[in-house]
Amino acid sequence: MLKFLFVIKKNLEIPSVIKELEKKKEIKLIPVKNISKLKKEEIKNLTGILVLGGDGTFLRAVPYAYKYDLPILGVNKGRFGFLTEVSLNELPQVISAIRNNSLPLKERTLLKIHYNKQTFVALNEAAILKGPAGRLIYLELKINKKNLTTIYGDGIIIATPTGSTAYNVSAGGPIIHPEAKVFVCTPICSFKINLRPFIIPDNYHIEINLKEIKEEIHLLIDGQINISFKDGHLIYIQKAEKTLKFFPSLEKDYFYILKEKFDW
DSSP states (O other): OEEEEEEEOTTOOOOHHHHHHHHTTSEEEEEGGGGGGSOHHHHHTOOEEEEEESHHHHHHHHHHHHHHTOOEEEEEOSSSOSSOOBOTTTHHHHHHHHHTTOSOOEEEOOEEEEETTEEEEESSEEEEEEOTTOOOEEEEEEETTEEEEEEEESEEEEEOTGGGGTHHHHTTOOOOOTTSOEEEEEEESOSSTTOOOEEEETTSOEEEEESOOOSOEEEEETTTEEEEOOTTOOEEEEEOSSOEEEOOOSSOOHHHHHHHHHTO
């Protein structure tokens, strides 16, 4: 029997396909909120984290996956489902492939964000955004400790290749294949019209500081964590030491999903 931590979209009923897999004792689902009740050996013997929902639900599971070094099996029951690429119809076949060790894991690069003595990881992006007052914010950007530019505008997005199809692409940034070893820095509504999105190697370090804090400013991590930015605090962003591992779809590759989700 394969044992998974379980993360489900709010107010979503468990589908009959999953209930049948549980009934046949092919899988056992443990709500992620109960992880503190598990012993170290029990966590070590977990197959992974089964996520049922959309991309937002998938992103909720990322910190657990990183902390406990568990792969994610994302099953799509959301609106967009770029990250949750396994369909309910193919789930029994995917479970069988995992049990037979015939489904190789894939990996994605993560961001590590340091702010005010706290550390976070992100699969998609870290975004520094202005608050509701609507005035320009001024961000000093350093790459590998060298001053690059000051951004005047609504903020900046630092995205992974995985996150390039999320907030980044909505802000005019490029789509990047998830196996590329880069990050993309995308200004949001820059007052300098010649300041465009730019790509850096993912082993570079990024430092962001606010020149002036007169308005409410936020650090938004994967759309899940929202922190008010305070004067004198820097944000440091780099590649995380570990990757995110996940079980891929048996039916769809990256380009199929890209074409399907963006209607190409």
